[in-house]
Amino acid sequence: MADEIKYEYKTVQTVRGTDSLVISKMQKDGWELVERGQGRLRSTLEFRRSKKPLPRLLIAASAAAFVTLAIVIGVAAAFSDEDEKTDGAGTSTATASAKPSTAPSPTTTEPAATEVITPQNNPEFARLLKVDSCSEANLNFATRYKGKTIGFNGSIVDMAPHGNYKTRYDFLLGPGDEGPKTAVGPAFKYEDAGISDLKLTGKKIPAAVGEGDKFRFVAVVGEFNATQCLFFLDPVSTEIR
CATH class of the missing domain: 3.30.70 (Alpha-Beta Plaits)
Structure with a gap:
């Protein structure tokens, strides 16, 4: 109907x-x-x-725009082919007479050590660890620092198998030492991670980890899912505390 x-x-x-x-x-x-x-x-x-149905006029206009775009691309490609033929004819002579460069090759440099953002050296990150898990501050921080490395003291709030896997998990992390009772701060998540992916370090590395365990997390900033209020991270290292 x-x-x-x-x-x-x-x-x-x-x-x-x-x-x-x-x-x-x-x-x-x-x-x-x-x-x-x-x-x-x-x-x-x-x-x-x-669902809102698309107006027929809008559908017709979109189809017309697509056809026009196809024509423009075709014309541009034709002119591009002609330019390449002309440039190729004039370049061959110049290439034959060119002398090899005697300029010294650039000196390679060692990559700089990765800077780790912590609550101590970044006030914005310090504030983030105290906001609500659904606060807009999460999205702002994820957008600004995506791909950067952060480090903080936290604990495992929840740990559950990822899908049907028995050795891969979804870890929910929170700042501080409260584990499942964590009520303040972002809901950080490691998704589809094995125990080896945590890269556990410290004097006494446990054979297993679980809810409430306290660590020093170092991770790379990923996306923030505003609908689920989840802040995704990729583990770099996990130090026993």
Whole structure:
């Protein structure tokens, strides 16, 4: 039927304590909560919202623009081929008469040591460790420092198998020493990581790790998922504390 409402659907997984924040954010974007699955440490939220049909005039205009773009690309390619033929004819003589360069090769230099951002040398990072896990400060920091290396004292808030794997896990990390009771700071996540990926260091390296264990985490900044309130990191080293 022409008036039938069509929906798009989205599934969001949240960590404990962030359900209401995520639901509020999704509702502001026009999503409707239709189902909630409550786990011990995670919730699965199902949302839907109505699809807006594209106006016929817009579809026709897009098709016309595509055809015009194809014509322009074809003409530009033709002129480019002619220019290459002309340039090739004039270049052969100049190449034959050119003398080999006698300039010395540049001296190679050793790469600089990676600078680690810590709460002690970066006030912005120090503030980040005290904000809410869904705060916009997380997105701002991830955008500005993506690919940079950070170091902080923290603990494992949650540890669960990744998918059906038995030796690969999703680690939820928090700043401080509270483990599963962590209530302040970003929800840092190592996704699909084995114990060897943590690169454990220290005087006494354990055979296994678990919730509540305290470490000095050094990691590379990744993306921040504002919907799930998760701040993704890639492990560099994990020192026993």
